[in-house]
Amino acid sequence: MAIAIIGTGITKFGELWDKNWEDLVLESSTEAVKNANIEFEDINSCYVGNMNLSRFEGQDHIAPRITEILGINKVIRTEAACASSSIALKLASDEIELSSFKGENKIALVVGFEKMTDRIVGTTTGILAGASHFDTEIINGATFPGLYALLAARYLHETEATEEDLHAVGIKNHKNGILNEKAMFRKEINLEDFKGDIAKPLKLFDCSPISDGSASLVLTTEKYAKELGVEFVKLENIEISTSSISLAKRPDLLILDSAKRAAESAYKKADINPKNIDLIEVHDCFTINEILCLEAAGFAKRGKGYEIIRSLLPYENINKREAPVPYMVDGREVFVNTSGGLKAKGHPVGATGVAQVVEVVNQLLGRCGKRNVNPEIGATLNIGGTGGTATFSVLRR
Amino acid sequence: MAIAIIGTGITKFGELWDKNWEDLVLESSTEAVKNANIEFEDINSCYVGNMNLSRFEGQDHIAPRITEILGINKVIRTEAACASSSIALKLASDEIELSSFKGENKIALVVGFEKMTDRIVGTTTGILAGASHFDTEIINGATFPGLYALLAARYLHETEATEEDLHAVGIKNHKNGILNEKAMFRKEINLEDFKGDIAKPLKLFDCSPISDGSASLVLTTEKYAKELGVEFVKLENIEISTSSISLAKRPDLLILDSAKRAAESAYKKADINPKNIDLIEVHDCFTINEILCLEAAGFAKRGKGYEIIRSLLPYENINKREAPVPYMVDGREVFVNTSGGLKAKGHPVGATGVAQVVEVVNQLLGRCGKRNVNPEIGATLNIGGTGGTATFSVLRR
Numbered sequence: 186m187a188i189a190i191i192g193t194g195i196t197k198f199g200e201l202w203d204k205n206w207e208d209l210v211l212e213s214s215t216e217a218v219k220n221a222n223i224e225f226e227d228i229n230s231c232y233v234g235n236m237n238l239s240r241f242e243g244q245d246h247i248a249p250r251i252t253e254i255l256g257i258n259k260v261i262r263t264e265a266a267c268a269s270s271s272i273a274l275k276l277a278s279d280e281i282e283l284s285s286f287k288g289e290n291k292i293a294l295v296v297g298f299e300k301m302t303d304r305i306v307g308t309t310t311g312i313l314a315g316a317s318h319f320d321t322e323i324i325n326g327a328t329f330p331g332l333y334a335l336l337a338a339r340y341l342h343e344t345e346a347t348e349e350d351l352h353a354v355g356i357k358n359h360k361n362g363i364l365n366e367k368a369m370f371r372k373e374i375n376l377e378d379f380k381g382d383i384a385k386p387l388k389l390f391d392c393s394p395i396s397d398g399s400a401s402l403v404l405t406t407e408k409y410a411k412e413l414g415v416e417f418v419k420l421e422n423i424e425i426s427t428s429s430i431s432l433a434k435r436p437d438l439l440i441l442d443s444a445k446r447a448a449e450s451a452y453k454k455a456d457i458n459p460k461n462i463d464l465i466e467v468h469d470c471f472t473i474n475e476i477l478c479l480e481a482a483g484f485a486k487r488g489k490g491y492e493i494i495r496s497l498l499p500y501e502n503i504n505k506r507e508a509p510v511p512y513m514v515d516g517r518e519v520f521v522n523t524s525g526g527l528k529a530k531g532h533p534v535g536a537t538g539v540a541q542v543v544e545v546v547n548q549l550l551g552r553c554g555k556r557n558v559n560p561e562i563g564a565t566l567n568i569g570g571t572g573g574t575a576t577f578s579v580l581r582r
Numbered sequence: 583m584a585i586a587i588i589g590t591g592i593t594k595f596g597e598l599w600d601k602n603w604e605d606l607v608l609e610s611s612t613e614a615v616k617n618a619n620i621e622f623e624d625i626n627s628c629y630v631g632n633m634n635l636s637r638f639e640g641q642d643h644i645a646p647r648i649t650e651i652l653g654i655n656k657v658i659r660t661e662a663a664c665a666s667s668s669i670a671l672k673l674a675s676d677e678i679e680l681s682s683f684k685g686e687n688k689i690a691l692v693v694g695f696e697k698m699t700d701r702i703v704g705t706t707t708g709i710l711a712g713a714s715h716f717d718t719e720i721i722n723g724a725t726f727p728g729l730y731a732l733l734a735a736r737y738l739h740e741t742e743a744t745e746e747d748l749h750a751v752g753i754k755n756h757k758n759g760i761l762n763e764k765a766m767f768r769k770e771i772n773l774e775d776f777k778g779d780i781a782k783p784l785k786l787f788d789c790s791p792i793s794d795g796s797a798s799l800v801l802t803t804e805k806y807a808k809e810l811g812v813e814f815v816k817l818e819n820i821e822i823s824t825s826s827i828s829l830a831k832r833p834d835l836l837i838l839d840s841a842k843r844a845a846e847s848a849y850k851k852a853d854i855n856p857k858n859i860d861l862i863e864v865h866d867c868f869t870i871n872e873i874l875c876l877e878a879a880g881f882a883k884r885g886k887g888y889e890i891i892r893s894l895l896p897y898e899n900i901n902k903r904e905a906p907v908p909y910m911v912d913g914r915e916v917f918v919n920t921s922g923g924l925k926a927k928g929h930p931v932g933a934t935g936v937a938q939v940v941e942v943v944n945q946l947l948g949r950c951g952k953r954n955v956n957p958e959i960g961a962t963l964n965i966g967g968t969g970g971t972a973t974f975s976v977l978r979r
Contacts, residue, residue, distance in 0.1 A: 236642060237636060237642055239634060239636055239637060239712050240636060240637065240703070242716060243712060243716045243720055243721075244712060244715075244716040244720075245633060245634055245661065245663055245712035245713050246661070246662060246663040246712065246713040246714075246827060246966055246967050246970055246971065247661075248662055248824050248966075248970070248971055249824045249825055249826060249827035249840075249966070249967065249970025249971055250715070250827050250970075251824075252824040252825060252826065252827070252970070253826050253827060253828070253831060257824075258823055258824055258825070258840075258843065259822055259823060259824060260824045261660065261662070261669055261672075261673070261822070262660065262661050262662060262669075263658065263659065263660055263661075264642065264643070264644075264659050264660075264661055265643060265645055265658070265659060266642055266643040272658055272659075275658075276658070276673055276676075279673075279676055279677060279680055280676060282680060283676055283679060283680045283683070286680070286683040306637070306703055306704065307703065315636050315640060315641060315642035315643065316642050316643040317643075318641075318647070319639060319640045319641040323640055323641075324640075425656055425658070426655055426656060427645050427646045427648075427649040427654075427655055427656060427657045428646060428649060428655070429646060429649065429650050430643060430646035430647050430649070430650060431650070434650060443646075443655075446655065569643055569645075569646070570643050570646065573643055573645070573646025573647075573649070574643065574645055574646055
């Protein structure tokens with residue numbers, strides 16, 4: 186049974202020095218509630234995804250703080266690193282589905298947020314590293330740029346892909362981001378901008394930025410959405426899978442096995458396959474990961490995702506094209522990260538899962554202005570860590 | 583519809599220097615799976631509650647680490663300070679109920695754990711303070727002993743209760759703990775042991791200890807539990823409520839309004855009232871809170887809970903009685919914290935909610951040996967922070 190998403194809200198992503206995290210949560214949630222045409226009092230429960238307010242702001246026990254901000258008396262917090270808010274969405278969707286079986290018409294708010302530019306306990310890269318395996322990765326000094334560099338290096342070693350194929354992902358996503366007024370970066374980048382290793386072979390522009398931001402969704406049953414008479418998108422399903430957190434225990438470094446399982450399960454339950462997907466927001470925390478995500482989502486076989494990127498060749502011309510720039514997959518246009526992706530839109534880690542869904546919902550409802558690509562079916566692939574957690578959602582008009 | 587709890591497991595609580603958190607999770611979960619008479623492969627999903635592995639052990643993104651330990655490919659982590667694992671139980675119960683409507687027979691594992699004696703980022707009291715309001719409480723140096731001292735001072739000011747009434751809670755719970763082989767403290771304490779203020783009027787023995795520990799439950803549908811032919815307890819329901827996190831925003835300092843709402847909702851759904859409860863595990867993180875919890879759970883009116891404690895008078899004789907020691911409430915025996923409570927059993931914060939349920943389930947199944955009190959209906963009241971989060975569960979044979 187499909188769940189109805191009746192409201193979306195998202196703040197601008199970026200270094201938001203003049204706002205605190207509460208401002209952001211209130212802003213995205215107020216927008217979502219407003220365009221769902223409901224009031225905060227109508228909401229039965231709120232699920233909030235956040236990675237580490239504890240170390241960014243000294244605050245654990247987020248749920249009752251949300252109660253203070255939004256006045257909702259049932260708030261639940263989830264954490265799964267950069268997939269935190271997709272887990273919140275899954276749980277909200279379960280509660281709505283359960284309420285449907287019980288003949289109730291519950292309404293749930295889902296919020297994802299992160300305020301990463303203030304940090305009171307440690308460095309941002311150090312805090313983020315907490316999403317990898319402490320005893321074998323963190324303790325040896327691994328950071329996420331380092332871990333993804335390892336995946337990128339392996340990918341370049343095993344396949345015919347080149348560093349330029351990675352960069353092309355970043356160029357395309359920056360181009361798309363220009364049309365997104367909520368994106369952190371709204372300027373073109375070019376191949377010659379990819380200079381200086383962050384972690385070989387990844388350059389600065391292969392990495393998504395540290396960002397602040399919040400995104401919100403309002404969910405209810407399809408039946409109630411119709412009664413309310415609001416426009417909505419159907420969340421066909423959202424599937425979760427967890428795998429080993431440490432790369433050392435991954436049977437194949439180039440397969441995001443959690444993402445593959447989540448995608449296959451979601452396709453099966455929605456009775457679709459990758460050929461039905463017009464638009465997908467994937468987790469390009471580093472450019473290599475857009476490629477790995479495309480493979481996990483079934484758009485290409487293992488080690489062949491870079492061939493999709495090459496549909497953008499010649500890369501010098503990407504910025505001459507009209508945005509959003511699609512890939513060609515088996516002779517068909519597929520839009521990936523019309524929002525600008527994590528790379529250009531920004532990556533406030535706890536917000537990202539919900540923000541991906543906000544983009545797809547708004548695309549399906551034709552609310553994206555110049556960047557609208559009129560999809561019938563959209564999807565999101567959200568990753569925690571290096572793939573320890575993955576979620577895959579299917580959304581339909 | 584009731585959910586069946588078919589397995590329970592709990593480690594010894596204490597300063598467990600020779601075990602790491604993974605050992606604890608594995609130990610309690612293996613015990614739960616074993617007495618549910620299933621295998622880990624039979625489990626569909628795992629919900630894990632933990633407050634702050636991030637700052638105690640440097641590890642966020644707990645879910646995929648649990649996947650590595652237990653081999654379960656759908657793991658979800660929740661956080662609500664000291665109520666973290668009750669939230670996990672609620673979500674697992676929702677999933678099982680949903681699976682029942684769908685005619686599936688899912689099995690879920692619920693784990694709560696905390697390893698508090700290792701701490702890599704800050705002090706234990708500082709880490710725990712994260713469960714209070716950062717901007718008004720933490721930043722001004724408040725700690726949990728301090729915040730609960732404030733509640734205790736107000737209680738003693740507004741009512742005729744005395745410090746000795748608080749101490750009697752601790753004496754009773756230590757007495758009960760002697761019979762619990764998993765308890766951290768298994769020795770009697772007496773009135774004269776309550777010396778030296780921790781935070782006026784709370785003495786050392788008014789405070790629960792810093793502890794390590796893990797507790798686990800296995801849940802499935804009642805129908806499937808019967809098919810499996812295992813003994814089980816019915817989880818009638820578990821209700822969650824959140825309130826203001828900061829004491830300054832609480833309309834009445836002496837009312838745990840979240841707990842009151844959760845209890846009232848749980849009673850209503852289970853069609854019972856406090857008079858039906860034979861045994862309740864409440865959140866005695868500080869002795870004052872056992873009194874506030876008894877009031878919130880409806881055993882006494884606001885400001886009158888201390889009269890229940892006085893059913894133990896003369897306090898000098900508590901240790902001469904046979905454990906577990908009941909209170910007399912309206913002429914009826916009510917057992918509170920037969921496990922020894924947080925005070926004597928220990929309080930590994932993320933484990934506590936599930937540990938409370940483990941005690942009640944084992945009491946209902948007659949598995950508590952000498953401390954068994956043969957209840958028909960039991961309950962748990964778990965608190966996060968100073969009442970920002972509360973959960974109330976009703977369990978029945």
